[in-house]
Amino acid sequence: MVKTSSTMLPLGTQALNFSLPNVDGRLVSLADFEGAPALLVIFMCNHCPYVIHVADELAHLAREYQQRGVAVVGISSNDVSKYPADSPERMVAEADERGYTFPYLYDETQEVAQAYRAACTPDFFVFDAKRQLVYRGQMDSSRPNSGITVTGKDLRAALDAVLGGQPVAAEQKASLGCNIKWKDGNAPEYFPA
DSSP, rough: OOEEEEOOTTTTOOOOEEEEEBSSSSEGGGGGTTTTEEEEEEEESSHHHHHHHHHHHHHHHHHHHTTTTOOOEEEEEEOOOTOOOGHHHHHHHHHHHHHHHHHEOOOOOOOOHHHHOOOSEEEEEEEEETTBBBEEOOOOOOOOSSSOOOOOOHHHHHHHHHTOOOOOOSSSOOOOEEEEOOOTTTOOTTOOO
């Protein structure tokens, strides 16, 4: 496990298109979320201790904000040949076991992770109704074995601001987690060696 921080993609960046298979077999693309007042994109996986640490609260937060109109999507981009626990078959089981109500997509080529400059799991991106990036950073300050309760405080504040038509706080703390498991020769230039 390599502890890695989010790259903090520049605010205002436009959400990039994707078309990836969901755990239910259907293709899901950015256009499927048209009309939602906000879009939460989460780069995540099954085996990462940082994702496991927040997974139950993430499932709860997603259900709560989906009821308020927010579109939520999880994307796993890990190299499953080296990390079979993150395979699409295991993603199906994980989504079911955790009660994820959002699409959980598999980015086999890792092109979507690279386009979003994702670096860690979990890595959170909030886009407004115009699909401009307004938040990228941590879910909250809790980490495995930190003794801090997982609340989703930072992510909730960003989503509440977007839904309330308010600006998102400019001070944003990078997410921290396991590095995305890049395929041999696939690590992007922004990824720390």
